[in-house]
Amino acid sequence: MLSHGGGGEEMNSLINDLIFKIFDNEILSQSNDSALLNLSGKLAFSTDSFVVTPIFFNGGDIGKIAACGTINDLAMVGARAKYLSCALIIEEGFEIDKLERVLTSIANICKICGVKVVCGDTKVVPKGKCDGIFINTSGIGELIDEPVGLNGLKHGAKILLSGDIGRHGAVVLANREELSLGGDLKSDCKSLKEIVEELFNAGIKPLSMRDATRGGLSAVLNEWAKFSKFDILIKDEFIKVSDEVAGVCELFGFEPYELANEGTFVLAVDAKDEEKALKVLRKFDANANSVGEILKDQNSRVILQNIYGSKRLLEAPKGELLPRIC
Amino acid sequence: MLSHGGGGEEMNSLINDLIFKIFDNEILSQSNDSALLNLSGKLAFSTDSFVVTPIFFNGGDIGKIAACGTINDLAMVGARAKYLSCALIIEEGFEIDKLERVLTSIANICKICGVKVVCGDTKVVPKGKCDGIFINTSGIGELIDEPVGLNGLKHGAKILLSGDIGRHGAVVLANREELSLGGDLKSDCKSLKEIVEELFNAGIKPLSMRDATRGGLSAVLNEWAKFSKFDILIKDEFIKVSDEVAGVCELFGFEPYELANEGTFVLAVDAKDEEKALKVLRKFDANANSVGEILKDQNSRVILQNIYGSKRLLEAPKGELLPRIC
Numbered sequence: 001m002l003s004h005g006g007g008g009e010e011m012n013s014l015i016n017d018l019i020f021k022i023f024d025n026e027i028l029s030q031s032n033d034s035a036l037l038n039l040s041g042k043l044a045f046s047t048d049s050f051v052v053t054p055i056f057f058n059g060g061d062i063g064k065i066a067a068c069g070t071i072n073d074l075a076m077v078g079a080r081a082k083y084l085s086c087a088l089i090i091e092e093g094f095e096i097d098k099l100e101r102v103l104t105s106i107a108n109i110c111k112i113c114g115v116k117v118v119c120g121d122t123k124v125v126p127k128g129k130c131d132g133i134f135i136n137t138s139g140i141g142e143l144i145d146e147p148v149g150l151n152g153l154k155h156g157a158k159i160l161l162s163g164d165i166g167r168h169g170a171v172v173l174a175n176r177e178e179l180s181l182g183g184d185l186k187s188d189c190k191s192l193k194e195i196v197e198e199l200f201n202a203g204i205k206p207l208s209m210r211d212a213t214r215g216g217l218s219a220v221l222n223e224w225a226k227f228s229k230f231d232i233l234i235k236d237e238f239i240k241v242s243d244e245v246a247g248v249c250e251l252f253g254f255e256p257y258e259l260a261n262e263g264t265f266v267l268a269v270d271a272k273d274e275e276k277a278l279k280v281l282r283k284f285d286a287n288a289n290s291v292g293e294i295l296k297d298q299n300s301r302v303i304l305q306n307i308y309g310s311k312r313l314l315e316a317p318k319g320e321l322l323p324r325i326c
Numbered sequence: 327m328l329s330h331g332g333g334g335e336e337m338n339s340l341i342n343d344l345i346f347k348i349f350d351n352e353i354l355s356q357s358n359d360s361a362l363l364n365l366s367g368k369l370a371f372s373t374d375s376f377v378v379t380p381i382f383f384n385g386g387d388i389g390k391i392a393a394c395g396t397i398n399d400l401a402m403v404g405a406r407a408k409y410l411s412c413a414l415i416i417e418e419g420f421e422i423d424k425l426e427r428v429l430t431s432i433a434n435i436c437k438i439c440g441v442k443v444v445c446g447d448t449k450v451v452p453k454g455k456c457d458g459i460f461i462n463t464s465g466i467g468e469l470i471d472e473p474v475g476l477n478g479l480k481h482g483a484k485i486l487l488s489g490d491i492g493r494h495g496a497v498v499l500a501n502r503e504e505l506s507l508g509g510d511l512k513s514d515c516k517s518l519k520e521i522v523e524e525l526f527n528a529g530i531k532p533l534s535m536r537d538a539t540r541g542g543l544s545a546v547l548n549e550w551a552k553f554s555k556f557d558i559l560i561k562d563e564f565i566k567v568s569d570e571v572a573g574v575c576e577l578f579g580f581e582p583y584e585l586a587n588e589g590t591f592v593l594a595v596d597a598k599d600e601e602k603a604l605k606v607l608r609k610f611d612a613n614a615n616s617v618g619e620i621l622k623d624q625n626s627r628v629i630l631q632n633i634y635g636s637k638r639l640l641e642a643p644k645g646e647l648l649p650r651i652c
Contacts, residue, residue, distance in 0.1 A: 006647035007540025033399040034372035036473050046360035047411035048447045073359040085373035085464050121374045131455040138411050138464035149358050214333025321332035
């Protein structure tokens with residue numbers, strides 16, 4: 001009801017009886033306007049709002065994606081997520097049991113990752129003024145070592161992928177169209193905190209990392225090429241795409257390279273670290289692979305080479321991509 | 327357009343050509359997945375989503391309120407805001423010039439307050455799936471001294487108000503109903519960062535502080551009474567309410583005590599600090615006043631005494647308060 005966001009007794013009871021219980025921790029329960037934290041040194045700070053539809057999909061829901069999304073944004077700069085905020089915009093009439101499921105998904109990911117939800121906000125808007133639930137999470141993390149950005153991209157670096165691509169986008173599309181795909185197709189939605197920590201523990205210094213969310217692999221590689229000015233060569237045959245994702249792409253005319261992922265990332269490493277990094281990635285996903293490298297030429301192009309050696313440019317995605325995948 | 331949130335070229339150009347220019351700073355322009363910050367010691371962390379309607383109102387807009395709201399949440403625990411995130415959920419068809427106005431309002435408040443917007447996110451949802459624009463800001467601040475919470479509330483403490491009450495709620499209501507009120511009625515929306523710093527600089531240790539947003543003065547006092555268990559006595563005659571706010575309340579059947587404020591706060595101080603605190607508050611607003619005190623009895627009641635000495639309970643707000651005032 002609207003009154004659950006109005007600042008009165010109904011809102012207090014929603015917060016105290018549901019939200020605080022699900023996210024239970026000693027910082028949150030101080031119930032101040034702000035959470036009080038003890039942190040020091042180099043920190044990373046990130047935010048994301050989530051509007052994915054459908055709210056529940058095969059392999060996750062908007063809560064899981066909201067927790068993983070921000071934890072992963074922190075991981076990609078080389079930071080260990082510590083604290084999350086959670087701000088809800090809820091449509092009047094949204095069922096309490098769905099809210100509970102979504103919040104429990106956030107809490108479950110936080111438990112796995114050793115992250116705490118320490119502050120939040122709840123707004124309720126009239127029916128028809130949002131779409132079920134929108135969630136914002138912002139996160140604070142501590143840097144594991146040196147920060148990882150875009151400046152590390154250099155000629156000779158190897159490009160690795162942490163798994164097969166396109167699963168999240170394909171699942172959202174299939175769920176929206178109520179396609180039955182034998183149930184084998186699951187979103188890749190997951191936290192990347194552990195895998196990134198293992199990379200650092202193995203002594204690898206990532207040159208750059210990026211989770212391939214909106215715009216998929218193509219968006220990441222084109223951003224890297226544009227920023228670094230180097231050409232990037234990618235070999236088609238090394239990029240894993242499941243049969244189900246390939247099927248959805250054929251049916252709807254999408255490219256797997258442009259489909260969103262929510263737990264698959266692109267990693268650039270020094271050539272000498274390639275084997276070691278691949279070993280770490282494969283501990284988490286057998287589909288991880290080395291897929292290309294950064295060339296010497298400086299034309300900011302992404303070049304896709306097929307198994308026969310012929311090449312084409314992989315353009316940056318544009319126009320109406322699949323909307324609301326996260 | 328939907329493509330402005332899709333992760334492709336249109337989104338990159340919106341971010342680079344508009345958003346980065348308005349919020350221009352060296353941390354934001356590193357364009358990583360997360361902002362890299364150097365902070366140490368005791369920090370405060372807060373989040374708020376803003377869904378106010380109308381988006382533009384007399385005395386502010388959703389951007390101003392989004393910046394002030396989070397800066398103020400940090401101020402209320404005794405923290406100096408340093409960094410903000412800014413996450414936008416935009417309805418397809420929302421005009422770029424309105425977006426620019428709203429973002430400029432955020433940037434203006436940040437400039438005044440010495441705060442930087444260091445990370446952000448942009449989502450676009452189809453027409454009819456949100457209402458113009460929703461904004462989330464999360465903020466990180468450094469504690470000025472000891473944190474201010476609810477534990478400081480004690481018998482004998484004086485209750486001060488930083489200004490007259492109800493202006494923000496009344497303006498939103500009047501703007502929604504297209505009431506003409508001679509233009510004198512303006513939202514109190516403003517940053518409380520400076521005033522809180524001045525209180526600390528004057529040697530005052532606030533026992534508790536809370537900006538009287540959703541649920542207004544009544545929500546704050548009832549929360550304090552409930553948490554501390556003490557009764558709180560408030561004197562009607564010392565609480566300033568403008569004629570315009572009183573008029574709107576009469577017309578629509580609202581209580582000024584329950585109307586939202588966005589730059590007016592309640593302060594509890596030791597009796598010995600009362601005069602000094604009032605002097606600081608009045609430097610910023612001549613309507614600041616000492617309005618009551620915390621009693622010895624422990625019944626968690628808020629007692630409102632009128633000019634003739636008769637008393638009634640000020641109940642916690644409940645039910646359908648004015649929705650979407652922030």
